[in-house]
Amino acid sequence: MKKNTKIITVAVIILVCSLLSGCQESSQKAKDTKKQNIIADKQKENSKVEETTQNENIREGEAKDDNDLTGTYVDEESGETLKVVVKDGKASFCLYSKDGEEYSDFKEKDRDIKDNYIDGEMSYVSKNMDGSLAFSSGSGGSWGKFVKKEKGAKIDFTNFNSSDRLEKETYQESDGIKIDKDKINNKVLKFENDDGELCFTYLDDDGSYFDEIVSGAWYDENGAPLAKMPPLNLWRKGHLWTGDLNDFHFVNPKGFTMDQLKRTNPSDDMEGDLYAIILKNITKEQGDDNMIYYGEDYYTGEEVMFRGKYSKILNGDNVLIIGQFIGLTEDDSPELDVWRVELCNDRF
Incomplete structure (x- = not known):
């Protein structure tokens, strides 16, 4: 009986030890799991805070770190x-x-x-x-x-006064053309974006194109353009024309000559250079679609042709035409695709 009691006691002790060991192991596993969950939750929270902060910085458009896209x-x-x-x-x-x-x-x-x-x-x-x-x-x-x-300082353009130039070199004396100085406008304007940054410059549109072109008021003493673009109304008339004043030519003996025009490659893409020519003694005839106009170049007397529907032009009128050179006729007369015509009967 004592022997059996001893065996039972040993078994109970072993069982209790096993239970205690299992409890300790289970408790340790629970602690480890809880610790891992806490770390994971903390990492997730940090990530969420960082993401929220980043999105807030971008959405607000404020200068916070590198997140401002504005x-x-x-x-x-x-x-x-x-x-x-x-x-x-x-x-x-x-x-x-x-x-x-x-x-x-x-x-x-x-x-x-x-x-x-x-x-x-x-x-x-x-x-x-x-x-x-x-x-x-x-x-x-x-x-x-x-x-x-970074935003740069705004460029301040001042008005260009051409009165001194007109006294030094005037077409009135050498070419017999009257120029209305009061209509000559040389104000350089600027087009800026919303940040105040310069996109391009252009000339004001208050004056007469005839006076400005003949007097050379769009250029400085060295022949360099005062602005990138001519007056915007003329630029828009050109549709796809680039509008750069470096690509604009007044056909006369002192600058771009009639012979140079004839040797120029015609424009076929609507983005070629623009030419201004003074024509005298206009004659016209009806073409298939538009009226055909012929005039004598003021400086050389050579014939120039253009087409269109200009109801105010009469036979014998004098005009300034502005357009693209599109080629020569059979008798080597230049033909222009004209975008603007100005009557100038009172200038001679």
Whole structure:
């Protein structure tokens, strides 16, 4: 009996030890699991806070670290400019060419911001690893390394006074052409974007093109253009013409001659140079679609031809024409695609 009691006691002790050991192991596992869950929750919370902070910085458009997308970005390689404005959680952006021309196909307004990505309909903007921006078209593919540009000081253009030049070199004396000095306008204007950055300069449109062109009022003493563009109304008349005053020529013996015009390659893409010519003694005849006009170049007497529907032009009138050279007729007379005509009967 004592032997059996001893065996039972030993068994009970072994069982109790096993239970104690199992409890300790289970307790340790529970502690480890709880610790791992706490660490995971903390990491998730930190990640959420970081993501929220980053999104808030971008959406608010405030200068916090590198998360502010609002600003003007320039691709130094292509010269293109990307403008981004973030307001009320929405981003608007537009891509501009090197010359400041807006690419209408790459303009988006009030688009969603997703972390470092601006969602657009036709085009998209994303942030590179180095903080620069990349531009993508709707057809796929991205390009550009657009780096944020600090705002520069505004350029102040002053009016150019040509009165001294008219006294030194006047067409009135040498060519017998009357010039109305009061109508000569030399004010240089500027076109800026919303950030106050210069896109291009152009000449004011208050004066007479005839007086300005004949007097050379669009150029300085060295013959360099005072602005990039001529008056905007004339530029717009040219439709696709680039409008650069370096591509504008007044046909006369002192500058761009009639012989040079004849040797020029005709324009067939609507983006060629513009030419201004004074024509006297206009005659006209009816063509298939438009009236055909012939006039004598004021300086050489050579015949020049153009077409159109100018109801105010009478036979015998004197005019200034502005247009593109499109080639020579059978008798080597220049023909122009004319965009503007000014009567100048009282100038001779």
